[in-house]
Amino acid sequence: MFRNLLPSLILLALVVSGSFLWVNSRGTVPANMASVDKLVSIVDTAADTADASAVKEMVIGAEDAKVTVIEYASFTCPHCANFHKNTYGKIKANYIDTGKIKFIMRDVYFDRFGLWAALIARCDGGVKFFGMSSLIYEKQREWLDGSDPAVTVDNLRKLGRLAGMEDDIMNACLNDNEMAQNLVAAFQENATKDEITSTPSFVINGKKYSNMDYDDFAKTLDDLLSQ
Numbered sequence: 001m002f003r004n005l006l007p008s009l010i011l012l013a014l015v016v017s018g019s020f021l022w023v024n025s026r027g028t029v030p031a032n033m034a035s036v037d038k039l040v041s042i043v044d045t046a047a048d049t050a051d052a053s054a055v056k057e058m059v060i061g062a063e064d065a066k067v068t069v070i071e072y073a074s075f076t077c078p079h080c081a082n083f084h085k086n087t088y089g090k091i092k093a094n095y096i097d098t099g100k101i102k103f104i105m106r107d108v109y110f111d112r113f114g115l116w117a118a119l120i121a122r123c124d125g126g127v128k129f130f131g132m133s134s135l136i137y138e139k140q141r142e143w144l145d146g147s148d149p150a151v152t153v154d155n156l157r158k159l160g161r162l163a164g165m166e167d168d169i170m171n172a173c174l175n176d177n178e179m180a181q182n183l184v185a186a187f188q189e190n191a192t193k194d195e196i197t198s199t200p201s202f203v204i205n206g207k208k209y210s211n212m213d214y215d216d217f218a219k220t221l222d223d224l225l226s227q
Contacts, residue, residue, distance in 0.1 A: 050185035061102040075117035084137035123173035
């Protein structure tokens with residue numbers, strides 16, 4: 001289930017230095033974590049300096065489509081992975097690629113792993129975002145290693161290489177402190193505004209919907225398109 005972003009979640013991703021340093025150039029993850037009190041202070045500072053408006057919306061489909069779908073999902077959410085494996089591809093083929101709808105993907109962050117995946121997916125200006133997102137969801141069970149953060153990072157890099165990304169570029173994205181802070185700020189702002197309480201969730205032409213299979217999703221879209 002989705003939760004408000006609390007300092008206890010950010011604790012998983014911050015280091016003693018007070019910066020959003022995710023991984024170093026060798027692919028390891030900083031091991032020495034700060035105290036909770038210190039991390040709360042860091043989170044407060046980040047919230048003051050982050051700029052949600054700097055985060056680019058990831059949009060696919062016709063800009064002037066009659067129906068707009070906003071998906072809220074986490075790269076570490078199994079139900080989100082199932083949606084992308086079983087439903088999204090059909091929606092893309094039948095509604096996005098045909099110009100019937102505009103589709104927007106917005107990230108939800110439960111943990112540092114989901115944020116790392118988002119940084120990789122948006123790497124290089126987000127040119128490969130939708131392809132990378134599909135790959136990340138498809139391979140979720142393979143790259144997500146909760147027992148060893150360094151392994152998880154290396155697994156994400158492997159997916160990036162499959163998409164043609166260079167290690168230097170991915171390292172720069174993973175260590176982009178400003179982007180990480182802005183992504184968290186955008187997540188908080190959007191999820192609060194749309195009252196998102198679980199993932200995946202969808203806002204379709206301004207109305208919130210919970211997870212649906214393809215048949216229910218198609219019926220919802222067809223009803224709106226026929227109006």
